[in-house]
Amino acid sequence: MNRNPQLDEKGAxxxxxxxxxxxxxxxxxxxxxxxxxxxxxxxxxxxxxxLRGKSVFNLFFEPSTRTRTTFEIAAKRLSADVINLNIATSxxxxxxxxxxxxxxxxAMHADMFVVRHAQSGAAHLIARHIGPRGHVINAGDGRxxxxxxxxxxxxxxxxxxxxxxxxSVAIVGDVLHSRVARSLIHALTTLGxxxxxxxGPKTLLPTGVERLGVREFHDLRRGxxxxxxxxxxxxQNERMSGALLPSAQEFFKxxxxxxxxxxxxxxxxxxxxxxxxxxxxxIDSAVADGVQSVILAxxxxxxxxxxxxxxxxxxx
Amino acid sequence: MKILIKNGRLIDPAxxxxxxxxxxxxxxxxxxxGTAPAGFSPARTIxxxxxxxxxxxxxxxxxxxxxxxxxxxxxxxxxxxxxxGGVTSLACPPDTDPPLDEAGLVEMLTFRARSLNQxxxxxxxxxxxxxxxxxxxxxxxxxxxxxxxxSQADTPVADTQVLWHAMQYASTLDFAVxxxxxDGYLSRDxxxxxxxxxxxxxxxxxxxxxxxxxxxxxLQLARACETRLHLCRLSTAEGVxxxxxxxxxxxxxxCDVAAHHVHLSEMxxxxxxxxxxxxxxxxxxxxxxxxxxxxxDGTIDAICSDHAPVDEDAKQxxxxxxxxxxxxxxxxxxxxxxxxxxxxxxxxxxxxxxTSRPAAVLGxxxxxxxxGRAADIAVFDPEDHVRVTPEFLRSQGKNTPFLGYxxxxxxxxxxxxxxxVHES
Numbered sequence: 001m002n003r004n005p006q007l008d009e010k011g012a013x014x015x016x017x018x019x020x021x022x023x024x025x026x027x028x029x030x031x032x033x034x035x036x037x038x039x040x041x042x043x044x045x046x047x048x049x050x051l052r053g054k055s056v057f058n059l060f061f062e063p064s065t066r067t068r069t070t071f072e073i074a075a076k077r078l079s080a081d082v083i084n085l086n087i088a089t090s091x092x093x094x095x096x097x098x099x100x101x102x103x104x105x106x107a108m109h110a111d112m113f114v115v116r117h118a119q120s121g122a123a124h125l126i127a128r129h130i131g132p133r134g135h136v137i138n139a140g141d142g143r144x145x146x147x148x149x150x151x152x153x154x155x156x157x158x159x160x161x162x163x164x165x166x167x168s169v170a171i172v173g174d175v176l177h178s179r180v181a182r183s184l185i186h187a188l189t190t191l192g193x194x195x196x197x198x199x200g201p202k203t204l205l206p207t208g209v210e211r212l213g214v215r216e217f218h219d220l221r222r223g224x225x226x227x228x229x230x231x232x233x234x235x236q237n238e239r240m241s242g243a244l245l246p247s248a249q250e251f252f253k254x255x256x257x258x259x260x261x262x263x264x265x266x267x268x269x270x271x272x273x274x275x276x277x278x279x280x281x282x283i284d285s286a287v288a289d290g291v292q293s294v295i296l297a298x299x300x301x302x303x304x305x306x307x308x309x310x311x312x313x314x315x316x
Numbered sequence: 317m318k319i320l321i322k323n324g325r326l327i328d329p330a331x332x333x334x335x336x337x338x339x340x341x342x343x344x345x346x347x348x349x350g351t352a353p354a355g356f357s358p359a360r361t362i363x364x365x366x367x368x369x370x371x372x373x374x375x376x377x378x379x380x381x382x383x384x385x386x387x388x389x390x391x392x393x394x395x396x397x398x399x400x401g402g403v404t405s406l407a408c409p410p411d412t413d414p415p416l417d418e419a420g421l422v423e424m425l426t427f428r429a430r431s432l433n434q435x436x437x438x439x440x441x442x443x444x445x446x447x448x449x450x451x452x453x454x455x456x457x458x459x460x461x462x463x464x465x466x467s468q469a470d471t472p473v474a475d476t477q478v479l480w481h482a483m484q485y486a487s488t489l490d491f492a493v494x495x496x497x498x499d500g501y502l503s504r505d506x507x508x509x510x511x512x513x514x515x516x517x518x519x520x521x522x523x524x525x526x527x528x529x530x531x532x533x534x535l536q537l538a539r540a541c542e543t544r545l546h547l548c549r550l551s552t553a554e555g556v557x558x559x560x561x562x563x564x565x566x567x568x569x570x571c572d573v574a575a576h577h578v579h580l581s582e583m584x585x586x587x588x589x590x591x592x593x594x595x596x597x598x599x600x601x602x603x604x605x606x607x608x609x610x611x612x613d614g615t616i617d618a619i620c621s622d623h624a625p626v627d628e629d630a631k632q633x634x635x636x637x638x639x640x641x642x643x644x645x646x647x648x649x650x651x652x653x654x655x656x657x658x659x660x661x662x663x664x665x666x667x668x669x670x671t672s673r674p675a676a677v678l679g680x681x682x683x684x685x686x687x688g689r690a691a692d693i694a695v696f697d698p699e700d701h702v703r704v705t706p707e708f709l710r711s712q713g714k715n716t717p718f719l720g721y722x723x724x725x726x727x728x729x730x731x732x733x734x735x736x737v738h739e740s
Binding site (some may be wrong): 124 | 333363511512515517519520523587588629632633636637
């Protein structure tokens with residue numbers, strides 16, 4: 001049970017479920033492979049044949065357009081057959097269990113599953129069930145993990161900053177509910193980033209977050225001082241008027257990223273965001289569209305990183 | 317039927333006996349210890365050489381899943397599991413469907429249990445109707461039907477005024493109230509201890525103070541109402557400290573801990589192992605160590621199995637959606653022995669935690685081997701081990717975090733009322 005479920009007996013990647021516990025070499029290998037795929041999008045024929053004849057099933061138990069689309073594009077550029085299943089509106093409502101659904105798809109000779117689910121641990125459950133019979137990529141499970149997002153964030157940081165070993169990275173906002181934050185924290189600490197900070201109100205930071213290897217700040221101004229990278233997290237609408245936060249305006253007042261606050265970071269600091277943006281809630285439009293923003297580059301890199309992950313899992 | 321258990325090492329924690337003594341059983345009772353009564357000619361002789369003869373175990377929390385949840389377990393399967401684990405008396409919480417809030421349900425359960433002729437079943441009645449925390453049950457009627465105490469199982473009473481009145485009323489009639497301290501609001505949506513592991517795995521947390529805040533309320537009400545109070549399944553270090561202080565102050569309070577929490581911590585969740593989805597949640601290693609220390613210094617009165625058979629389908633889903641609970645009736649003795657081994661406590665002390673002391677909590681004549689008492693006895697091999705596998709477990713629930721473990725001790729014979737109900 002406690003063996004790393006992502007690796008096969010030889011230590012190669014069988015499933016991509018979480019950044020946590022993955023060796024530095026595997027993370028670097030994915031990033032390097034992604035770099036080799038960046039050019040594919042600029043070719044006249046935007047395809048490589050690495051997954052020809054393979055079936056990739058996008059299993060989305062939670063609605064998503066952006067992430068599903070980028071996985072679909074990545075798989076198609078690798079020449080795979082892509083089947084999109086929006087389970088939120090099909091079998092699960094008829095009472096079929098998660099693993100029954102997976103068994104049915106395995107019987108249809110699925111090679112790879114891209115899974116998104118509202119429950120933390122769902123991708124682990126499926127991967128444990130499938131074992132060596134296929135590959136699972138976690139495209140987001142509850143609050144737990146979203147490894148390809150973490151990797152594309154790392155790719156972006158490496159692209160602009162070259163070296164992780166001297167960086168200060170600030171992650172701002174709703175860390176408690178964020179699989180993006182957890183994935184990025186593990187990726188940064190694994191690849192040797194010396195200074196990772198999380199910034200937000202206590203209601204949106206997990207208990208004992210410092211045990212993840214980060215420093216905790218509540219004051220945005222102090223937290224982003226002299227940072228090289230500022231990662232803004234999306235604050236879900238449903239969190240913004242209840243016991244966690246009084247209102248979107250109040251959140252912006254203390255933790256929204258404005259040009260004036262960004263000026264406290266290093267002059268060449270980059271601003272990242274996993275999307276979709278809440279303009280005027282966590283980030284001011286002037287910053288989101290400003291020269292320091294690399295938010296759209298993240299999206300582009302995301303396709304290459306997902307191609308890399310799929311191609312490595314498929315054994316290339 | 318006359319039975320002789322000879323050559324065994326008799327350990328009776330209630331009397332402090334620990335010596336090689338033969339036990340003579342006649343007409344379902346202990347007829348003599350050490351020397352044969354005149355003209356005693358046994359119909360059966362059990363050679364207990366190298367084995368330990370102790371009182372049958374008393375378990376303060378075993379869910380039999382009847383009525384209402386027979387797909388998870390039946391009285392037959394769980395009673396077999398009980399005696400296979402050396403358990404001869406067990407208290408079952410009222411969280412059946414419907415809950416044990418009516419005399420008819422309690423009578424049916426005790427009748428069904430009695431007719432199986434295995435372990436003795438002591439129902440704990442619901443404190444409030446439907447466990448809804450609004451209206452009191454007919455406690456006097458339920459008591460006559462066989463309820464030994466009143467509890468809310470795992471559903472806290474949110475309305476503290478109702479809880480206050482329930483404890484006053486129970487106190488009036490001198491009934492014991494059993495409560496598992498947990499604040500219902502602070503634990504809402506939580507599935508794991510609010511600590512390092514939940515932070516890492518992204519699981520909604522139940523903070524330790526969900527227990528201690530409720531505990532503080534309960535202790536103050538018990539003090540004010542002079543209620544006989546039993547606290548079920550403590551899980552936190554601070555909770556143990558609070559009970560220690562309450563006992564020192566002279567409050568009429570006892571408490572137990574679930575066998576899982578004596579051995580496991582949040583770390584055992586690993587990669588979302590739903591077998592470790594328990595209530596209360598497995599907490600930090602510091603909490604686990606404090607529970608062990610609480611057993612050693614006597615603050616905690618008993619180890620219970622907190623037996624909760626769950627069907628496998630309800631565990632083969634994501635952790636947060638999986639049904640909490642673990643099967644443990646058959647592991648109770650082994651887990652108590654394991655505690656004694658690991659903490660270098662005397663064997664008799666471990667046995668006291670699953671025999672005489674829980675019997676005292678229940679206020680029943682059990683958990684002792686004494687002249688004239690019913691012959692409820694467990695005979696086990698302390699040198700042997702059990703390997704926990706689905707095949708080994710007689711319970712219908714195969715869900716336990718200890719699957720694959722090798723645990724000390726193996727029950728060889730179980731006697732209830734002077735009859736051998738299990739042997740292996």
